[in-house]
Amino acid sequence: MEYVWKQKPKASQSAVEKLGKEINVNPTLANMLINRGVESFDQAKDYFRPNLSQLHDPFLMQDMQAAVERIELAIDREEKILVYGDYDVDGTTAVALVYSFLKGIYPKVDFYIPDRYKEGYGISERGVRHAAENDFGLVIALDCGIKAIDKVNLAKELGVDFIICDHHTPGDELPQAIAVLDAKRQDCVYPYKELSGCGVGFKLIQAFAKKKGMEESGLYAYLDLLVVSIAADIVPITGENRILAFYGLDRINNTPRAGLKALILRSKIEKEIGISDIVFKIGPRINASGRLEHAKASVELLISTDLEEAIERAKLVDEVNATRRNFDENITKEAFEMIAAREEDAEWNSTVLFKEDWHKGVIGIVASRCIEKYYRPTIILTESNAKATGSARSVVDFDIYEAIAECSELLDQFGGHKYAAGLTLSVDKVPAFQEKFEQVVKRRIEEIHRKPVIEVDDELLLDQINYKFHNILRQMAPFGPGNPEPIFRISNVYAEDVVVLKDKHLRFKIVQDGQVTTPVCLGFGMADRAKDPDLTTVDMLRSRMRFDIVGEMRENFFRDKSSLQLYVKDIKFD
Structure with missing residues (x-):
């Protein structure tokens, strides 16, 4: 693949000299720091020495007070609390974090992960009915739920309250939950907008601990889970995320929980663990269960407290990951062949592929592989529950979520963000969607998006x-x-x-x-x-x-x- 080399802008000589003198670095380093928003001694101090005291007050997040009060009420009433999360790394780490915290102070807590194949992404009707039938008075949804309007309404009818903790882009209408925690809400003044789903869950337990007068240092034990979510969900490592990732890496390198320790051993990482190690070695193993079987196995691994038990669970997860790699390689090969055949007929601005027997659990990975080779906004679709369901991935600076939104009249549902999204539609509408999406991308795409x-x-x-x-x-x-x-x-x-x-x-x-x-x-x-x-x-x-x-x-x-x-x-x- 041909790359374009783009020189980052040069800061003014006066700015470079000023910062270089203040912090005693050479002009190359000074310019690099200015390009990263570091322009003074105080900013450099915060950048090079992140501190947990710099974290924002969790009660700045819209609805946080209501969320904490509802958890307090559930505990006072001795209600059962269900921690509900998505089946990817962000969702499973979020569930492990909030479940472990609540279980440490209150016994009537359980967790629920939807089945990727039987229920699909997000809050499902089956999950809502499970909560109602098992007498859960409160559900805390993590890394999903921001568009689950009908499901939250059903829950209310069945006597189940919801707290939504999400980081995806909201629609025009919010669910009628007790609290909707999402910094991307237009009416939310929370200063940092790029938390992971697990990060929103952390802010919830931070707020609860603050309200109850608990030592905040006790929450730092969960930062190993949080850094895994930050790395694997590819959220910006800036601001609050950078602070949390910095201390999370310290935790995972020195005192990781049993489940992560077992995964590190299975991954054969023998050096200091960095973000890339999580992205390429730890994250895929956690993801594998939800892709091919059921993500409950990953949560059980992450909440393990016994290392020997965790090592056995990690072995099973690793075996699933090996199977996932085989699916990935075979489907990627088929996708490349399909793209090559299309290339003979026309020049495309996008890639939308559908094959009914592709494994739903790896289509997101395949979409990323296609971008690595062909570098276009890409959607890979397969058939599941008599519907075409797909994963979308994008190229740098092209908003694939907005492009999909322009095709919404052809879709049953969709969700996501700028670089990654999911969608569902009728199988018979796939050709029309391929054509409409191509038209939208052709109109929106610019020359800068065509080469990495x-x-x-x-x-x-x-x-x-x-x-x-x-x-x-x-x-x-x-x-x-x-x-x-x-x-x-x-x-x-x-x-x-x-x-x-x-x-x-x-x-x-x-x-x-x-x-x-x-x-x-x-x-x-x-x-x-x-x-x-x-x-x-x-x-x-x-x-x-x-x-x-x-x-x-x-x-x-x-x-x-x-x-x-x-x-x-x-x-x-x-």
Whole structure:
């Protein structure tokens, strides 16, 4: 895939000099910080030294007072409380967090996760009736519910109250729940709008603890769950999320709960855990149960208190994840073949694919794989319960939720946000939806959306890549959306010692003005990338042709020895 390299804006020289002098950093670092909204000593202090005291008052969130009072009333009345959540990582971590907290102070608490195949996303009629038939007076819904107007009305008729804790975009009408906690509500003044679903659940228990005079430090034990949700749900790691992620990573690296400890062991992570480890190793394992079987298994793992029991549960979850990978690979191959066949007929701005026997649990992953290869707003649909149900994924800065909303007359239901969404429609309406969605995307899409962009922080010389510089970069973590890992450009170099690893990865050194790089360069999946009809990247590197390179600086540990490496994002030959 061809990338566009985009140099991040240069701050004014006066601003760079001012910040550099205030915090004693070089111009490169000062400019990087300004691009991340850090422009003064005080902002730099908050950025480099996040503190839990900076968290916002949870009672700033609309309806929080009503939510806390309803939980208090349920406890006073000795009502049963049902903690209800979505089946993905955000939902299951949210359920584990709120359930564990409430269960620690009140015995009449249980949890419920809808079946992806029998009930679908969000609050289901089956779930509501389960609550009523089992005498639950209060349901706390997490990571779902913001559009569950009919289901909440049904619950009221059956004598069940709801508290909604969601972070998705509300519709024009809110459910008639006791409380609707969602910072994206137009009437909500809560300062930070990008909490995960688990994050909203954390604010609820934070508010309850504050009201009851409980020590807030007791809540920090739940931050390992919260950082997993922040990483896996790909919410911005800015503001409050960055503080919570910072302390959550400290927790998961030092005193993780039994369930996460077991997952870490199964994932064979032998270094300090970062956001990317959660995204690529821990998160998929938690997700696997809800994708292929039932996410109840993931919640039971996350609330385990005995490590031996957790290790057995993690083994089962890991086996499901291995099966998930097989489904993923096979369906992705079929999807690529379908796209290639379509390409022969016309040039498309979007991808909408439907096959009735694709596994519902992996279509979101397949949509992401299609974007990696073809880079277009993508929707993958399969048949479930006599309906076409799908997952949508988007490219950078293209709002796929709004594009789907323009096709709402063809849909039974839909929900989500800018980069990811879910939808359901009649099978016979799929062709019409494919056509309408393509028209909408064609009208909305801009040239900048057609190729993936690599945003470059700055250009470096080889002698600037050293441990002193890297140690400062490490303090800018945790990295993620809104606070990306710094990417640097190194120009006019050639390669030495080019080695192909496992037939698909590259390892090499680069030379600039006669100076050989200190870090080894690693290019994952780059060995067979074609740069010319007759030449691969390997051929061109070995020819000593000059090139520019962009990548991230990382520290590698092998046999108790540390070395700097450059993780290559892209190469452009002269």
